[in-house]
Structure formats: structure tokens, C-alpha cells
Amino acid sequence: MELLGILLLLSALTTTGYSLICKTCWHLSSLPCNGSYVSCPTGQVCVAAFTSVNIGGAITPQYSITCGKPNDCNVTGSMTMNIGKILTGTSCCNTDNCTPPFPALPSVSLQKNGLTCRTCASDQSDYCYTSDKLQCTGQETKCARMARTLSGTINLKDALRGCATKSYCDILGSQNAFVDGLYVDMKTYCSDGAADLRHMGYFMLICTVAMTKFMF
Structure with missing residues (x-):
């Protein structure tokens, strides 16, 4: 009977x-990052994200740690708009109370890749649309339209549109998390370009702190 109890416990x-x-x-810096500790959903790990937002030559670093999925790990990506670059x-890391290694950022290429995307930004709404266009470079082979809503310690909506890497479209640009009193809801929609230029008006949404605020 005792053995059966142990087996049932192990099964549970x-x-x-x-x-x-x-x-x-x-926080809007690189290190340190102080906050509370939480129990993550089963199967998740501790994920650190470092974001460098360059708006008109002014660089704002942002650093965060939260629970995340294993496929969120060791990913780099970028997005470029008419106002700057992210x-x-x-x-x-995957042990209790651990601190992940400091994340690396992707390299920047100025080599044009032949893709052209519409570009705009708003710090007043989760939507923006424009006829302005941007020639994409390097690994930014997708046209991205993104939106973000922050609530809690900061309340705002913002929107971005421009060129992005596939990793930014698939992983980095769509997040939903509660981090140290701040709820972050980000969504990103991407295309290969042509359809994006014809139908850009349908969903628009964001990511990352821009203008002094765009963040991960």
C-alpha cells in the first residue's frame, strides 16, 4: 500500500x-533589475530581454526579466521605422531564482535587401497609417505592423510600422505578460511586402518603448 502511495505521488x-x-x-536601463518573485506556469523558464531603442540618435536601453516559453530563449531581432530602430x-535560465546571462543584440546591416515597407509611429494610439515608405536592410525581410498597450504602473497605447526581422515577427513582437506591476500586451502582424503595401489599414500594432517610452 505504501509503494502504491509513492507511485501515485510520483504520477501526480x-x-x-x-x-x-x-x-x-x-526598467529603462540595463542592470540591475529588482522585483518580486513569482511561480511560472508549468514548462516555462526565466527569460531576460534587453532592448535598445534608437530614436533620432537618442538611445534608450530597456531590461526585463519574466517567465517565458523555451522558444523565447536566445533570440535576437530588430525593427526599423521612420523615427529610428529597435x-x-x-x-x-531554468533554475529557481536564477538570473539569465545578459542578452546579446543583433548586428546592424546597412545593405539594402530589396524590400520596401510603409512606415509610421504613434505614441497616442495603437494604430498608425501613412504613405511614407522605407527601404529595408540586412535581415529585416518582413513588413511589420505592430501595436502595444501598457497598463498598470504605466498606461499608454502606441503603434509602429516598418521593416522587421522574421524573429521579430514570429517571437519578439508578440508578447503578453505581467511584469512588476505592468501589464504588457503586444501584437505584431507581418507580411512579405506586396500585400502589406496594399492592405496596411487593417490591424496596426506595436512593441517596444519608442520616443522615450517604446519598450519589450
Whole structure:
């Protein structure tokens, strides 16, 4: 009977999985990052994200740690708009209360890749549209339209449109998280270019702190 109890306990632990404890925090700097600790959903890890936002030559660094999926780990990507450029990188660790290695940022290329996208930005709304166009460079082979809503310690909506890497479209540009009193809801929609230029008016949305605010 005792053996049966042990087996049932082990089965329950296997079914429910292990919940990692991670720090959650963010701020407009690189390090340190102080915040509270939370129990992550089963299967998630501790993810650090570092973002460098260059708006008109003024660079704003942003750093955060939160729970995330394993496929969020060790990813770099970028997005370029008419107002500037966003570079983002992530890293992970998978033990309780751990601090991930400091994330690396992607390299920047000025080599044009033949793609042209519409570009705009708004810090007043989660939508923007314009006839302005931007010639894409390097690995930014997607036209991206993105939107973000922040609520909690900061309340705002903002929108961006421009060239982006595939990793930014697939992973970095769509996030939904509660970090140290701040709820972040970001969505990104991408295309290969031609359809994007004809139908850009349908969903528009964001990411990352721009103008002094765009963040991950």
C-alpha cells in the first residue's frame, strides 16, 4: 500500500510538472533589475530581454526579466521605422531564482535587401497609417505592423510600422505578460511586402518603448 502511495505521488508530480520561480522586473536601463518573485506556469523558464531603442540618435536601453516559453530563449531581432530602430535580444535560465546571462543584440546591416515597407509611429494610439515608405536592410525581410498597450504602473497605447526581422515577427513582437506591476500586451502582424503595401489599414500594432517610452 505504501509503494502504491509513492507511485501515485510520483504520477501526480509528473502530470502537474514543475513550476519554476523567477524574478519579474523591468526598467529603462540595463542592470540591475529588482522585483518580486513569482511561480511560472508549468514548462516555462526565466527569460531576460534587453532592448535598445534608437530614436533620432537618442538611445534608450530597456531590461526585463519574466517567465517565458523555451522558444523565447536566445533570440535576437530588430525593427526599423521612420523615427529610428529597435534592437532586441533574449536569454534564459531554468533554475529557481536564477538570473539569465545578459542578452546579446543583433548586428546592424546597412545593405539594402530589396524590400520596401510603409512606415509610421504613434505614441497616442495603437494604430498608425501613412504613405511614407522605407527601404529595408540586412535581415529585416518582413513588413511589420505592430501595436502595444501598457497598463498598470504605466498606461499608454502606441503603434509602429516598418521593416522587421522574421524573429521579430514570429517571437519578439508578440508578447503578453505581467511584469512588476505592468501589464504588457503586444501584437505584431507581418507580411512579405506586396500585400502589406496594399492592405496596411487593417490591424496596426506595436512593441517596444519608442520616443522615450517604446519598450519589450
